[in-house]
Amino acid sequence: MGREEFLFLLAGLKWTVALSVVAFICGSVAGLMVALARTSGIFIVERLTAGYIAVFQGTPLLMQLFVVYYGLALIGIQMDAWAAVSVGLTLHASAFLGEIWRGSIEAVPRGQTEAAKALSLGYVSRMKDVVLPQAIRISLPATIGFLVQLIKGTSLASIVGFTELTRAGNIISNQIFQPLTVFGVVGALYFLMCCPLTIYGAHLERKFLTASR
Amino acid sequence: MNYTLDFTPVIDGLPNLLWACLGTFTLAICGMLLAIVIGIGGVILRQSPLKPLRWLVIGFVELIRNTPFLVQIFFIYFALPLAGIRLDPTPTAIIALGINGGAYAIEIIRGGVQSISKGQMEAGLALGLHKAQVFRLIILKPALRAIYPSLTSQFILLTLTTSIASAISAYELTSVSQRIESDSFRSFEVYFTVTAFYLVISWVMMRIFALFSSRYFSYPVR
Amino acid sequence: MNQTINSATTTEPMISLSGVEKWYGAFKALDNINMSVAKGEKIVLCGPSGSGKSTLIRCINHLEAYQKGDIHVGGIMLGHGSKTIDAVRREVGMVFQQFNLFPHLTVLQNCMLAPMRSLGLDKAQAEDRARTLLERVKISEQAEKYPAQLSGGQQQRVAIARALCMRPKAMLFDEPTSALDPEMVKEVLDTMIALAEEGMTMICVTHEMGFARQVADRVIFMASGAIVEEAPPAEFFSNPKHERTRKFLGEILGRH
Ligand SMILES: Nc1ncnc2c1ncn2[C@@H]1O[C@H](COP(=O)(O)OP(=O)(O)OP(=O)(O)O)[C@@H](O)[C@H]1O
Ligand SMILES: [Mg+2]
Numbered sequence: 001m002g003r004e005e006f007l008f009l010l011a012g013l014k015w016t017v018a019l020s021v022v023a024f025i026c027g028s029v030a031g032l033m034v035a036l037a038r039t040s041g042i043f044i045v046e047r048l049t050a051g052y053i054a055v056f057q058g059t060p061l062l063m064q065l066f067v068v069y070y071g072l073a074l075i076g077i078q079m080d081a082w083a084a085v086s087v088g089l090t091l092h093a094s095a096f097l098g099e100i101w102r103g104s105i106e107a108v109p110r111g112q113t114e115a116a117k118a119l120s121l122g123y124v125s126r127m128k129d130v131v132l133p134q135a136i137r138i139s140l141p142a143t144i145g146f147l148v149q150l151i152k153g154t155s156l157a158s159i160v161g162f163t164e165l166t167r168a169g170n171i172i173s174n175q176i177f178q179p180l181t182v183f184g185v186v187g188a189l190y191f192l193m194c195c196p197l198t199i200y201g202a203h204l205e206r207k208f209l210t211a212s213r
Numbered sequence: 214m215n216y217t218l219d220f221t222p223v224i225d226g227l228p229n230l231l232w233a234c235l236g237t238f239t240l241a242i243c244g245m246l247l248a249i250v251i252g253i254g255g256v257i258l259r260q261s262p263l264k265p266l267r268w269l270v271i272g273f274v275e276l277i278r279n280t281p282f283l284v285q286i287f288f289i290y291f292a293l294p295l296a297g298i299r300l301d302p303t304p305t306a307i308i309a310l311g312i313n314g315g316a317y318a319i320e321i322i323r324g325g326v327q328s329i330s331k332g333q334m335e336a337g338l339a340l341g342l343h344k345a346q347v348f349r350l351i352i353l354k355p356a357l358r359a360i361y362p363s364l365t366s367q368f369i370l371l372t373l374t375t376s377i378a379s380a381i382s383a384y385e386l387t388s389v390s391q392r393i394e395s396d397s398f399r400s401f402e403v404y405f406t407v408t409a410f411y412l413v414i415s416w417v418m419m420r421i422f423a424l425f426s427s428r429y430f431s432y433p434v435r
Numbered sequence: 436m437n438q439t440i441n442s443a444t445t446t447e448p449m450i451s452l453s454g455v456e457k458w459y460g461a462f463k464a465l466d467n468i469n470m471s472v473a474k475g476e477k478i479v480l481c482g483p484s485g486s487g488k489s490t491l492i493r494c495i496n497h498l499e500a501y502q503k504g505d506i507h508v509g510g511i512m513l514g515h516g517s518k519t520i521d522a523v524r525r526e527v528g529m530v531f532q533q534f535n536l537f538p539h540l541t542v543l544q545n546c547m548l549a550p551m552r553s554l555g556l557d558k559a560q561a562e563d564r565a566r567t568l569l570e571r572v573k574i575s576e577q578a579e580k581y582p583a584q585l586s587g588g589q590q591q592r593v594a595i596a597r598a599l600c601m602r603p604k605a606m607l608f609d610e611p612t613s614a615l616d617p618e619m620v621k622e623v624l625d626t627m628i629a630l631a632e633e634g635m636t637m638i639c640v641t642h643e644m645g646f647a648r649q650v651a652d653r654v655i656f657m658a659s660g661a662i663v664e665e666a667p668p669a670e671f672f673s674n675p676k677h678e679r680t681r682k683f684l685g686e687i688l689g690r691h
Contacts, residue, residue: 338498339527350548433583
């Protein structure tokens with residue numbers, strides 16, 4: 001594999017990073033909504049969000065991308081693969097992050113909410129100033145863990161036809177007939193992105209564990 | 214905008230899709246079994262007194278956990294023939310699923326064994342049981358119970374991951390649905406239906422896991 | 436050897452340690468331990484936290500390996516091969532501070548497991564034996580329950596019955612009452628007293644000085660991994676020879 005091919009892979013890597021960042025940021029915003037809806041205390045809203053989460057957790061990401069990709073076209077929204085995949089990954093992330101954050105909102109001791117209520121704080125302040133700051137801290141290891149899942153998940157965009165790192169690898173591999181070298185390099189690039197995050201997440205988890213003792 | 218949904222190709226393809234569900238189940242179950250074997254073997258090696266062995270296991274786990282399954286399955290798909298092993302896509306997919314699931318299983322099982330207090334081991338030894346007996350009769354069940362939730366959700370994940378095996382045309386639900394889609398161009402209808410299939414599959418597996426757990430782990434804990 | 440041997444017995448001791456040393460890395464946890472326990476003798480082992488009491492009795496059934504010296508139990512030399520270790524473990528029962536009952540087995544199953552798997556009893560024999568001993572620790576009506584459904588005191592009595600089901604020649608107790616709520620201490624001590632009266636050879640790590648006065652033939656005081664003083668309880672409590680013993684007794688009796 002020459003310099004040319006490696007640069008092509010790096011161009012794909014750029015899109016993998018872009019997809020991951022967009023999906024994580026948009027997914028976080030949507031996921032926060034999902035988490036708040038899931039803990040809203042309004043029965044029907046909670047059931048609906050629980051269903052939303054269950055669908056995304058009970059089906060393959062690949063299918064989610066297919067359905068969003070063809071579903072958007074169907075309702076007349078013309079999008080290129082990049083935008084469609086971003087939407088699909090965002091929805092996927094919103095469900096998973098929503099569930100992670102629901103768990104950490106519920107892990108904040110009840111006394112915190114009660115104390116905030118006793119101080120006559122409204123819902124927004126209660127959440128924004130009291131519950132969420134603690135919940136985010138609790139959720140950090142799991143959130144980072146999901147970010148790693150998401151980065152790996154962007155590889156499925158290649159099956160939908162978007163040229164990110166894995167698809168770039170496929171293309172090169174078909175050109176130079178060295179699949180092991182190419183996919184070895186592709187794997188190494190993913191590893192370089194994910195491993196620091198994994199290590200950082202594990203570090204945070206250990207830190208929280210010892211702090212809570 | 215004047216698109217009308219047409220599920221006829223889906224209905225015509227229904228028998229094929231149902232058979233393909235069986236393929237998905239086969240991939241999932243064989244993958245799980247292989248994952249358990251790799252998981253247990255990995256944990257044993259991980260506790261070996263030989264440092265290089267321990268590092269090998271750690272390296273394997275991190276390598277698998279930090280790269281996409283799609284890349285792993287491509288790599289294995291191309292690597293096996295070079296190693297002189299000629300396999301159909303379906304067994305290849307099972308190997309890839311087992312290796313991937315095995316890496317996660319190692320971490321989960323290790324946590325379970327660690328969750329059992331040292332006192333349990335000692336109480337068994339003090340009663341004159343051998344180490345192997347202590348493990349089999351005393352450690353195993355509580356450890357299984359401790360890891361059961363994470364292990365089963367990992368298995369559900371593995372089941373959903375089987376859809377990626379379509380990338381090497383293994384026989385399972387996604388690849389069959391792709392064939393129906395390319396014949397009929399009813400993409401949304403096909404994928405929507407198949408998504409529902411997957412939802413049912415993962416729900417059924419969840420029920421089975423829960424049923425098993427209520428049978429087998431019914432002893433009370435504090 | 437055995438300068439400290441109990442002069443009352445002429446027969447071979449049930450348990451004897453000579454020159455035992457145990458290291459955790461560079462830390463010496465046991466320092467030249469010599470002691471011998473005659474058949475039917477009751478020893479209470481006490482001393483400040485970290486003095487090596489647990490380490491000492493855990494060496495006797497080889498839950499801890501030791502680096503120097505010899506330990507004999509019931510005529511068996513506790514070597515480092517697994518054969519004699521297993522034999523010794525079949526001969527001595529141990530009761531732990533944290534009970535260590537097996538959570539996934541009922542009380543009855545807890546008691547039957549080792550007799551079946553280690554002694555090779557069949558199911559009927561093991562159950563028979565288990566029920567008899569559960570009766571003896573006055574807990575037979577709980578036989579079908581799981582450990583988590585019992586109080587701490589009940590759990591500890593089951594643990595005693597479980598050890599007795601192996602028909603041990605000696606019993607080791609490591610602070611059997613210190614994880615218990617105060618109101619449950621008595622039921623466990625009563626069980627131990629009854630066992631002592633039946634002639635069981637016992638080594639008990641405990642700070643229950645009332646128990647020591649009533650049951651012990653000798654009290655052994657340890658500090659910093661060494662045996663500092665040993666004497667019959669009357670003498671031990673009324674006339675301790677060593678400064679460290681006096682200080683320890685002052686603390687422990689003052690607290691009660
Ligand atoms: N696994 C170990 N590694 C290193 N040091 C140990 C270990 N186990 C015990 N020790 C040390 O050995 C010494 C003796 O410990 P041991 O548990 O026998 O004390 P103890 O007299 O039973 O105390 P306690 O009353 O607290 O139970 C202590 O200083 C302890 O810190
Ligand atoms: Mg101790």
